[in-house]
Amino acid sequence: MSIVANNIRKTFGAYTALDGVDLNVPRGKLVALLGPSGSGKTTLLRVIAGLEYADPGSGRIQFHGEDVTDVPAGKRKVGFVFQYYALFRHMTVFENIAFGLRVKGRKERPSKSGIADRVRQLLKLVQLESHGSRYPNQLSGGQRQRIALARALAVEPKVLLLDEPFGALDAKVRKELRRWLRQFHDKINLTTVFVTHDQEEALEIADEVVIMNQAKVEQVGTPQQVYDRPASPFVYQFLGNVNVLRVQALAEAGALARGAAAMEANGQVYVRPHDIEVIPHVPGAMGITAIVRYIHTAGPAARLTLEQVKTRETVEVETSRVTLANLDLKVGDLVNLRMRQGHSFDGDYTI
Numbered sequence: 644m645s646i647v648a649n650n651i652r653k654t655f656g657a658y659t660a661l662d663g664v665d666l667n668v669p670r671g672k673l674v675a676l677l678g679p680s681g682s683g684k685t686t687l688l689r690v691i692a693g694l695e696y697a698d699p700g701s702g703r704i705q706f707h708g709e710d711v712t713d714v715p716a717g718k719r720k721v722g723f724v725f726q727y728y729a730l731f732r733h734m735t736v737f738e739n740i741a742f743g744l745r746v747k748g749r750k751e752r753p754s755k756s757g758i759a760d761r762v763r764q765l766l767k768l769v770q771l772e773s774h775g776s777r778y779p780n781q782l783s784g785g786q787r788q789r790i791a792l793a794r795a796l797a798v799e800p801k802v803l804l805l806d807e808p809f810g811a812l813d814a815k816v817r818k819e820l821r822r823w824l825r826q827f828h829d830k831i832n833l834t835t836v837f838v839t840h841d842q843e844e845a846l847e848i849a850d851e852v853v854i855m856n857q858a859k860v861e862q863v864g865t866p867q868q869v870y871d872r873p874a875s876p877f878v879y880q881f882l883g884n885v886n887v888l889r890v891q892a893l894a895e896a897g898a899l900a901r902g903a904a905a906m907e908a909n910g911q912v913y914v915r916p917h918d919i920e921v922i923p924h925v926p927g928a929m930g931i932t933a934i935v936r937y938i939h940t941a942g943p944a945a946r947l948t949l950e951q952v953k954t955r956e957t958v959e960v961e962t963s964r965v966t967l968a969n970l971d972l973k974v975g976d977l978v979n980l981r982m983r984q985g986h987s988f989d990g991d992y993t994i
Contacts (some may be wrong), residue, residue: 644801644834645670646691646708652701653686660686661697662858668802668836670707673828675845676838678855679881680886684838685806685830687855691836695717706801723796728787728809730779736790737762737775743798758949762784765793768830789823796831797866805837809844817841822847842882846870854878876988879913886914886958890987892931892951913987916961921947923971931977933958935972940964949978 646668653661661683668674671736684785689695692703693716694835711719730739740762744753753761766772769789779787787794788808795803808824809817825848839845845852847868854861854869873879880887890910924932935959937948945967947960958980972978 645773646707646834646836647705648687648691648702648878649705649921650689650702651687651704652698653683653690653695654698659858661690663701664855664858664860666691666853666860668834670834671832673735673825673835673837674744674850674851674853676836676853676855677842677845678861681842681857682855683858684840685857688804688806688836688838691802692716692723720798720801722798723802724788724791724805724808726804726810728779728791730791730794732789733737734778735775736771736779736782738777739790740765740794740797743794745901747798748754761797762793762832765796768796768918769793769827783816784812784821788812788820792827796833800833803833803835805835807838807840809841811913817844824848827853834979846882852980854881860937873913873986876911876913879986884916884959884961886916886919887960888912888914888931888982888985889954889956891984892954897918910987912982912985912987914982916946916959917944918983918985919960920981921960921962921966921972921984922981923970924977924979926978928979930981931958933978933980934974935974935978938972941968947972952977954993 646666648664648666650769651661651664651666652659662880664683664687664881667688676687678684686695690697693711694715697704697712703710705711706719731742734742741758744758744761762775766775768791771786771789774786774790779790782790792808809820812820821844849866851861851863852866852869856877862869864872869878870882873882879885888911890912893912932952933949934952935947936950939946943969944961945964947962949958949960950956951958960980
């Protein structure tokens with residue numbers, strides 16, 4: 644079931660939450676709505692679900708070609724999973740999952756045995772077969788979120804919508820659960836949209852990423868496309884760490900091998916920390932001269948904080964621990980920095 648949203652505008656008084664947003668989610672894909680707080684991603688999800696309505700006359704929502712713009716949330720056949728689970732504390736896990744089926748109208752409601760079979764199938768699907776008789780307060784956060792997901796799937800929704808599903812979990816559980824969600828999605832092949840402000844989360848598990856900022860869509864693409872070819876300075880800086888360096892400083896250091904004439908002298912170049920090479924300082928050699936101010940070696944990669952000698956601006960670099968050991972650097976050492984690759988939005992320049 645595909646999802647198409649056209650020209651969606653949503654205001655709350657004088658505040659604009661969505662400003663002419665378009666969205667196209669292909670059938671069976673897992674799509675992330677990614678952006679900072681206040682960018683409009685949760686509002687867009689709620690408009691798709693029917694929990695909010697777009698401003699009158701602003702646009703339409705379609706599920707696989709069917710216009711559902713004016714259809715109430717209860718009739719859109721959407722599965723919605725909230726950040727804080729929203730499980731009924733007085734009900735067992737089994738009863739929580741069965742709830743949506745039991746409140747259906749008499750004509751649509753499965754038989755008692757049919758409901759029991761469906762719940763057992765879902766418990767097996769979320770790998771919690773033995774937890775049906777437990778209560779939510781007897782489960783871990785990750786288990787509660789899986790039960791919330793099973794409850795959303797019980798009514799056989801057309802699409803699945805997840806609002807920051809891992810936001811209430813600690814970092815280790817988040818990582819485990821998002822891997823599980825990717826595998827789970829591949830099993831059920833249900834069109835899924837999830838909201839997150841976690842860049843790593845979106846890039847790791849989504850088929851497509853929709854990056855939002857200030858009530859609009861900044862860029863849409865695969866994780867690799869948005870990371871490697873960001874469409875704007877905002878996207879570049881939002882997706883992972885980045886150094887913003889002055890064109891003039893790079894040019895004077897001999898780091899701009901080509902294309903510099905097309906750029907303004909006061910322009911900027913965006914360079915990822917792992918795209919900067921650190922070499923021993925040689926007076927007069929090409930590259931930015933910098934002083935090592937901090938060395939952090941905990942973790943799989945080493946991170947260096949350096950200060951440019953000429954501009955006093957900070958540069959962050961990531962390198963392997965082996966490379967760092969070979970350089971034998973100490974705080975206060977002088978080094979030269981060379982850019983492997985970077986991008987400027989002034990003159991469409993790439994190093």
